[in-house]
Amino acid sequence: MTSTIDETHNPDLQSWVGSANGHIDFPIQNLPLGVFSVGSKGPHIGVAIGDSVLDLHGVANAGLLDSHWTLALSLGCLNAWFAHGPDDSASLRRRLSELLSQESNRAKVEPHLVGRERVTMHLPCTIGDYTDFYVGIHHATNVGKQFRPDNPLLPNYKYVPIGYHGRASSVRVSGHQVVRPKGQRKPPDADVPDYGPSRRLDYELELGIFIGRGNELGSPIPIGDAGGHIAGYCLLNDWSARDLQAWEYQPLGPFLAKNFLTSISPWVVSPEALAPFRRAMPLRPEGDPDPLPYLWDECDQQAGGLGIGLEVSLQTSAMRDAGMAPHQLSKGEAAAAMYWSAAQIVAHHSSNGCNLQPGDLIGTGTLSTSSRDGLGSLLEISQGGKAPIELPSGEQRSFLEDGDELILAARCEAEGAVTIGFGSCTGKVVPAN
The missing domain is CATH 3.90.850.10 (Fumarylacetoacetase-like, C-terminal domain)
Known part of the structure; x- marks a missing residue:
């Protein structure tokens, strides 16, 4: 099984997160997941977008994501999310691409952005083996x-x-x-x-x-x-x-x-x-x-x-x-x-x-x-x-x-x-x- 190229890979796609456009690692075409904290808050699952991190715990609890993803994305590690499999992974990617590219979503999503310079990164998963x-x-x-x-x-x-x-x-x-x-x-x-x-x-x-x-x-x-x-x-x-x-x-x-x-x-x-x-x-x-x-x-x-x-x-x-x-x-x-x-x-x-x-x-x-x-x-x-x-x-x-x-x-x-x-x-x- 190999992933297909779709609208999320469009080289013309831009984000309203200005630092993402032309970013050397984390443009909107990437959207990698990780686990971060800010001070005593967290750890939360986040996505790297430009020089920021989008807090998926906050986005999920705000009702901006599919409800059957909320529990897995509200935890402090990615194990439960990874168990959802490739179909949900692809669907989450498409939804995040929409949220971060369409200006109409900005007011709802922007409060959940954190500057990457403020975060402490953690192991993405509890690694059993x-x-x-x-x-x-x-x-x-x-x-x-x-x-x-x-x-x-x-x-x-x-x-x-x-x-x-x-x-x-x-x-x-x-x-x-x-x-x-x-x-x-x-x-x-x-x-x-x-x-x-x-x-x-x-x-x-x-x-x-x-x-x-x-x-x-x-x-x-x-x-x-x-x-x-x-x-x-x-x-x-x-x-x-x-x-x-x-x-x-x-x-x-x-x-x-x-x-x-x-x-x-x-x-x-x-x-x-x-x-x-x-x-x-x-x-x-x-x-x-x-x-x-x-x-x-x-x-x-x-x-x-x-x-x-x-x-x-x-x-x-x-x-x-x-x-x-x-x-x-x-x-x-x-x-x-x-x-x-x-x-x-x-x-x-x-x-x-x-x-x-x-x-x-x-x-x-x-x-x-x-x-x-x-x-x-x-x-x-x-x-x-x-x-x-x-x-x-x-x-x-x-x-x-x-x-x-x-x-x-x-x-x-x-x-x-x-x-x-x-x-x-x-x-x-x-x-x-």
Whole structure:
């Protein structure tokens, strides 16, 4: 299932909220949902429009929305709303587009607008489960080459979307500080491990996928229906302690190297908003196996790719003190990085009967492109620390130092469509406790 382009995507559509017109991230063609508070009021569900947030709690209680949406939109998280599914999501988008574009609605709606500079953003959902996948084939290849130069991808990679269960309790919204994790570290030349702060702290550029309607335990989601179970997308940074990871990951995979923090951007961009930016999935190289039937859907192959431009920037303490702008580390596109589509991820996750639930979070895995300017982690950029990068401040980085701030950003551009964005996902490293 893919969303269709309708009147809400009209590039000529303007809002009476002046800051929305030409806004780099949140024009009226976007309308992402999030959860915010103002002082002691809230949390409430809101929609980003230009430099403002529209309080859907207030709008719903004022009788401006369908009455059967009121309860879900009056809560302090999006789980219940996500359970409404794609038809209600599309209907709400059309109604919000009307309310924010037609001048006749202004007097009724404007009292429920709040300046974004006044709000505190919260996690969009109560996240019951978090799973991180590994669908970025260029990242998997680059990392594999560091350990297995002649055979970087393990035999199962092109048959099965690889993933692991992460830690839902340590998912935090953008801006939360990154406390340098401690753990066991064993350098290659050491006889035994020691314990202390990670010396090889890294980031991973990913997209987050929120589950909308779930499925019953024991009832897999068919690939042709999987898109209808996705409520929206966000940016995700899977902070990673590479030295802890190298020592602990065998035989059961990531553990303390990953579960200390995962950062996500606060606004959830809907599948409907992304309709103009869909792409065909990249053709698989000659000789690659076809996906097994439960992972194959022709419509998904034609429109399951995500035309989302991704950027990562770094600002050190010295750069901030000198008034220097963040330095761009990478720039690429999600569609070019993903070997498996979002629908294939969801279908595979449920294929054994696992029950997904509204508000569950799925990470794509690191999204690196095939070119060096589109790499999604310092592990790749610095070639495992062997090739430190030079920053405009004269500093070098192989991995993150205390005081470093990472900024992830994403925007969608296409001919004949208004550009929309995700906002940013940030985190600043502070010393270990």
